[in-house]
Amino acid sequence: MTGTVADITQRKQAEEALRESQDMLQLILDSIAEGIYGVDLECRCTFCNFACLRIMGYERVGELLGRDMCRLLHQIPQDGTSSPIEECHLIQTMRTGRETRIDDEVMWRPDGTSFPVEYRCYPRWRGQEIIGALVVFVDITQRKQAESALASVSGRLIEAQELERRRIARELHDDIGQRLALLAIHLTQLEENPPDSPELPGRIAELKNETTGIATDIQSMSHELHSSRLQYLDIVAAMRGLCEEFSDQKQAEIDFNAHQVPLPLPADISLCLFRVLQEALQNAAKHSGARRFKVRLWGAADEIHLTASDAGSGFDIEAAKRSRGLGLISMEERLKLVNGSLFIQSELERGTTIHARVPLSSDVKQVRVA
């Protein structure tokens, strides 16, 4: 038996150092929030950290060590059929030597529940050779929930409302607020240093003009938010006004006609149809390049109809609904609230017609017919 005391001591020191560095590694691994596990070339788990156990719902490292991580965590689809090994990203990573990042899969816990994950696979090299892989993952349940809440219609409508509030608040504060503050300063100057008589009327006239300008702009802001014609007059006058304004602003030609419209129309139906027309015109202006429109509002047998058509470039309806734009969806939602319906016909290069239909209850009193 060979071996000196010095050899044994050196080996012991080396073992000691190795243990220390392993302990250190484990300490670091266990303090990390992401789940981390390593596998060998057969996808069997060689180590894992504390977060891995916690996220996956296991109690002891022993439950995972040596098990086939592909089958255990990823390959049990809900319908019970198993996907072939080739699809396992771990295997792919070890075969190609390339990192992969996956964020559209789920992992399964021992209790049968699943959760969405984002994970990265890294190949483990020894020299030129791949000897296994490392997986770092996080549970993205909360992130997915936040995304789908945002994507849902109500989430987006709330977002849109908040955006508009910010816009109004900014216009009031930065524009109107500032101009009024300036006016107050000018008035103070006038109070403290009244100019000599001949100048005074002129100076006051300037201040009056500033004031009137502010009043006009506030009225415009108000009008943008809610049509006063809709509030005090009737839907026909309001739509006619909308068409005229749109016509002026966009240099477009709108042929508006209303007939047999039972007035007064219930306020919720009026507002709904008004907003649908507003949305349809704005959409057309943004996307279709159309310059001529035909808008019709008419009543027939307990129903009221609105059509808006153009001969513009048309659009892909399904794509428009899927995109981030709220326009079509909010039109549909508004009409649903009054038991109405929306039909859209659009052919690329041929033009678009939107047709809204709202039922009227038979006890709507007909006072005037436009």
Place this chain on the structure above:
Amino acid sequence: MKFPRVLLADDHPEILEHVARLLHDEGEIVGTVENGKQLVEAALALDPDLIVLDISMPVMNGIEAAHHIRNSGSRAKMIFLTMHEDGAFVNAAALAGARGYVLKSRVSIDLMAAIRKVLQGHLFVSPPLNME
């Protein structure tokens, strides 16, 4: 008519005061109300010669009130005093039976002229609106 009995309707007290000052010794203010519903009731109860009314009032707006007043057979002549410069509102006022339409921004210049003209049986619309 030398000294008309006038009913005022506006939800802003400063306007009511201002109009009262303008009217001063040319008419008798028999009542002031602040919404369209009160206006219709007061017109029936007081039988004024002249009504000066706003459009934007709570409960019932001025245009609707004017329709009711006209339908009730009242002989009061109505003059609107309003911020709304939109021609569609002038048309609606005329359809509701109004004889005058004065912009609030021109109240000091136009109101008394409007009152005199309307009491003589003519119509009056604040000049900037005449083109519509």
